[in-house]
Amino acid sequence: MTNTPLQALVTLNDPVYLDAAKALSQKVWAKSGKNPDVAIQELYRQLLLMPISEAKKKSMIELFATAKTEFDRDPKARDEFFPGSDASLAALAVTANAMMNLDEYLTKP
Amino acid sequence: MSLDKLLNELVSQKLQTQTRRHFLLDCVSKMGGLALAPLLFGCELGKNGTANGGLNLSDRDLNPLSPQPAPFLGKAKSIIYLHMAGAPSQLELFDFKPELAKYHDQDCPASLLEGRKFAFIRGVPKMLGPQAKFSQHGESGAWISDYLPHFSKVADEVAFLKAMHTDQFNHGPAQLFMQTGSPRLGRPSLGSWVTYGLGTENQNLPGFVVLTSGGKTPDAGKSIWGSGFLPSVYQGVQCRSKGDPVLYLEDPHGMSRELKKHVVSAINQSNQEDFQNFGDPEILARINQYEMAYRMQIEVPEVMNINDEPAHIHELYGTQPGEESFANNCLLARKLVEKGVRVVQLYDWGWDTHGTDHDGSIDMGLRNKCRSIDRPMTALLLDLKQRGLLEETLVVWGGEFGRTPMQENREGKKMGFMGRDHHVDAFTMWMAGGGVKKGTSYGITDDFGFAGLEERTSVHDLHATILHLMGFNHEQFTYQFQGRPFRLTDVHGELITKIMA
Numbered sequence: 087m088t089n090t091p092l093q094a095l096v097t098l099n100d101p102v103y104l105d106a107a108k109a110l111s112q113k114v115w116a117k118s119g120k121n122p123d124v125a126i127q128e129l130y131r132q133l134l135l136m137p138i139s140e141a142k143k144k145s146m147i148e149l150f151a152t153a154k155t156e157f158d159r160d161p162k163a164r165d166e167f168f169p170g171s172d173a174s175l176a177a178l179a180v181t182a183n184a185m186m187n188l189d190e191y192l193t194k195p
Numbered sequence: 196m197s198l199d200k201l202l203n204e205l206v207s208q209k210l211q212t213q214t215r216r217h218f219l220l221d222c223v224s225k226m227g228g229l230a231l232a233p234l235l236f237g238c239e240l241g242k243n244g245t246a247n248g249g250l251n252l253s254d255r256d257l258n259p260l261s262p263q264p265a266p267f268l269g270k271a272k273s274i275i276y277l278h279m280a281g282a283p284s285q286l287e288l289f290d291f292k293p294e295l296a297k298y299h300d301q302d303c304p305a306s307l308l309e310g311r312k313f314a315f316i317r318g319v320p321k322m323l324g325p326q327a328k329f330s331q332h333g334e335s336g337a338w339i340s341d342y343l344p345h346f347s348k349v350a351d352e353v354a355f356l357k358a359m360h361t362d363q364f365n366h367g368p369a370q371l372f373m374q375t376g377s378p379r380l381g382r383p384s385l386g387s388w389v390t391y392g393l394g395t396e397n398q399n400l401p402g403f404v405v406l407t408s409g410g411k412t413p414d415a416g417k418s419i420w421g422s423g424f425l426p427s428v429y430q431g432v433q434c435r436s437k438g439d440p441v442l443y444l445e446d447p448h449g450m451s452r453e454l455k456k457h458v459v460s461a462i463n464q465s466n467q468e469d470f471q472n473f474g475d476p477e478i479l480a481r482i483n484q485y486e487m488a489y490r491m492q493i494e495v496p497e498v499m500n501i502n503d504e505p506a507h508i509h510e511l512y513g514t515q516p517g518e519e520s521f522a523n524n525c526l527l528a529r530k531l532v533e534k535g536v537r538v539v540q541l542y543d544w545g546w547d548t549h550g551t552d553h554d555g556s557i558d559m560g561l562r563n564k565c566r567s568i569d570r571p572m573t574a575l576l577l578d579l580k581q582r583g584l585l586e587e588t589l590v591v592w593g594g595e596f597g598r599t600p601m602q603e604n605r606e607g608k609k610m611g612f613m614g615r616d617h618h619v620d621a622f623t624m625w626m627a628g629g630g631v632k633k634g635t636s637y638g639i640t641d642d643f644g645f646a647g648l649e650e651r652t653s654v655h656d657l658h659a660t661i662l663h664l665m666g667f668n669h670e671q672f673t674y675q676f677q678g679r680p681f682r683l684t685d686v687h688g689e690l691i692t693k694i695m696a
Binding site for chain 2: 090
């Protein structure tokens with residue numbers, strides 16, 4: 087498995103990966119009853135096929151909260167990042183983008 | 196619903212296939228795998244089961260690219276290695292053999308062929324006299340041909356190694372040997388060793404950057420700048436030579452730098468947890484690479500942009516922004532080294548002059564090819580010098596082997612163009628800059644330029660010398676892997692003291 091900064095830039099910033107993160111978030115957000123806690127656990131389960139650990143859940147919830155605060159404050163940025171979303175959904179997409187960059191997600195068993 | 200079923204199926208499949216990491220985790224925690232740990236991890240990591248339980252991480256583990264003092268005072272701080280992939284003909288460039296001209300088109304003496312194998316030559320080939328005109332240059336009186344008119348002017352800056360030899364006559368293995376010290380896959384490259392040993396001065400750029408030109412990457416592939424058994428954070432990072440140097444440097448629209456910082460931090464926190472559990476050093480490398488990626492986004496666009504260089508610099512190098520060229524790469528190499536990058540490795544493809552076509556002919560194709568590197572590599576030396584960087588930058592030039600003094604006769608037939616086969620017994624390389632004795636020449640070949648007679652230099656000798664100039668004792672610079680210490684030079688290598696300043 088490639089382990090270079092170039093790989094990191096691709097999976098962090100390539101629109102293909104972001105589109106995937108957004109589509110997954112949309113699906114999970116609806117299913118979670120718009121509950122961030124549930125949504126984050128479900129995102130992880132769908133991506134990693136196992137329950138999320140407490141520590142990782144904490145990191146991801148923090149990321150979600152930071153992103154949501156930023157998108158609440160700056161709706162223009164939110165629209166640029168994820169047109170047609172609200173701050174919560176956009177923040178969940180940021181979280182999904184992060185999860186899709188975890189070593190355990192990128193590294194095949 | 197069908198998606199849920201599919202997910203459930205995947206979950207059960209995953210449970211059935213224990214991962215390699217889980218296996219290693221179990222070994223270490225349940226089998227009292229202390230004895231096993233060094234074998235598995237091959238490095239100082241993975242000290243699970245120490246008194247305080249967790250992993251002992253040094254500052255070096257967390258900041259693997261932070262600058263390190265060399266074991267002793269090296270003259271060179273950084274290295275620019277110009278590898279001419281395909282192997283240029285020493286007999287048309289630096290190794291002047293007037294005697295060979297007298298035997299042009301005559302049968303090769305049997306003494307040169309006995310017991311030898313060549314990549315393509317079969318039976319009895321004809322000799323091929325030098326196709327370039329040679330003259331002496333500078334105070335050192337170095338012989339350089341008219342294929343390199345610009346380079347001739349800096350003859351007094353360089354040290355020639357004229358009796359280089361290798362033991363690999365195919366490109367892939369020979370390139371691996373030249374770059375990793377072994378013709379087989381799996382060993383760290385020279386650049387990785389140096390980056391591992393010295394770290395790098397600029398934490399916003401990779402420590403080891405690779406650029407290619409000539410339309411193709413080298414035959415041996417990316418392994419020649421790979422990190423082998425060293426942590427993969429030390430591998431060469433290949434930037435694109437045309438278009439954007441690195442893809443996806445821009446953050447997604449609407450994502451601020453601040454938010455991206457939180458994204459990377461959340462990723463790394465989670466990876467850190469996995470590292471604590473599994474101790475796999477690759478996870479640590481992943482964490483470091485994500486931090487590097489975040490920092491690179493700011494500095495790379497600036498350093499990799501040659502558009503804003505002044506006209507006299509473009510004139511000096513012969514650069515044309517936007518093209519994939521050796522010239523652009525030489526200018527980039529200077530910019531990168533100036534910014535504190537430890538190792539810059541350039542590969543230029545297209546030196547494999549067998550005489551199968553015009554481009555591969557010794558008299559025409561090679562001359563054109565030389566034209567494409569002559570001005571840039573000369574400019575690189577002059578530019579480094581005028582910036583006061585040449586004293587601390589080691590510049591190395593060469594291919595993976597040499598070319599035969601005989602004309603190639605593929606399948607025993609006469610070729611359409613003049614060409615030379617791969618040759619292991621003699622070829623020329625040069626070095627300049629940090630710690631190199633200017634205007635010297637080391638090594639003498641026989642009258643045909645077939646083999647070294649005196650001061651022969653092996654690939655290991657070259658590596659030992661390069662490491663020495665960077666401040667390492669090649670015999671003590673080791674890495675513990677699979678139960679034994681490994682060296683770039685393995686159990687070989689003699690310093691070439693005569694070319695040291």
